[in-house]
Amino acid sequence: MITSEPIGDWSWEVTLSADGIRPARAVETAVAVWNVLARYGLASPAGKVSLSMRSVADMRDVRVRACGLSLEPEPLSPGTALSRAAAEADALEGDFVVDVRIECPGYWLKAGDKHRVEKLFAIQVQIWKSSLLVVTLETYSDAWLTTDTRDREQPEVFAENAPRLAAALEGISSQLGSAPTPGDPNRHATPTETGFVDPRIEGPAYDDSWGTFEIPARTSLLRSRLPASEDEYQEITEHPVRYFTVRRDGKTIGYVWASVGDEAAGYEPRTAAGVEAFEAGAEWLLRLRAAHGRGLSALAALAWVAQTPPRSEVGLIVEDVPHEVSSLDVLEELSGRY
Structure with missing residues (x-):
């Protein structure tokens, strides 16, 4: 990881x-x-x-x-x-x-x-x-x-x-x-x-130290690039999630996602892509905030963001149809390893 x-x-x-x-x-x-x-x-x-x-x-x-x-x-x-x-x-x-x-x-x-x-x-x-x-x-x-x-x-x-x-x-x-x-x-x-x-x-100092500490650390890094707001979706979910891959210059930099069972949505930075994954992620989160402000459900927001992405400089969605995985943890695992 x-x-x-x-x-x-x-x-x-x-x-x-x-x-x-x-x-x-x-x-x-x-x-x-x-x-x-x-x-x-x-x-x-x-x-x-x-x-x-x-x-x-x-x-x-x-x-x-x-x-x-x-x-x-x-x-x-x-x-x-x-x-x-x-x-x-x-x-x-x-x-x-x-x-x-x-x-x-x-x-x-x-x-x-x-x-x-x-x-x-x-x-x-x-x-x-x-x-x-x-x-x-x-x-x-x-x-x-x-x-x-x-x-x-x-x-x-x-x-x-x-x-x-x-x-x-x-x-x-x-x-x-x-x-x-x-x-x-x-x-x-x-x-x-x-x-x-x-x-x-x-023995490890902590069980699953990556999941326990890295996920909050990544969230903090993303949030530090954004103004405070209450106009946004939930950050976590226990339901399966659908996601689109965000790529820039031929490289995957992150994943924008939404829950299929509640009103959670967000962006997972591909940590291996470095600082640009976080810089781009801030703009994708701002687009999700805009969708929330329009009153869209999380899944509707995912579709809207795919159709109206931020500036191309922060990456483009490469799929026509989102992928689905069984949990947010699975997507976080993907974003942390590759």
């Missing part, structure tokens, strides 16, 4: 020379870590990079902010957006906190098939007062676990993916010259220096 919050994380601390280091070191380190992940198919082209630089004396004083830069094939070559941002940061004098973050698309494997996730990993590199460099690696997939976050054993998926993660962690440690510090145990899993604790041995 793919999550919107990290399954686990690891960090490395590197103490720099007494002479200090320039901010560009953070960018160079982030790209070096990305290259290690890419070696194992855990990072692939089209990642997004953000760079910020804030004054230590006043963290509200942001001197450099560059968001959503494309990670180009040679990201540090002269003239790229990232190299220009790094040069701008390097030109400043003073004590700063430098923060670089790369969101890494990548592939997890199942029976030899590759499944792309738009944020399989995230790399964060910080420099504090030109003396301490901290690297953090986060993952958003449970492909490295013997049991997925819905408590189902997945030995084949584990065998195909866990060694890739272990090799990448070893490669990053070799690059940085220190071993990783695993992140704290969380609601999904417990990281180790080479991957994760086997939940079959110690």
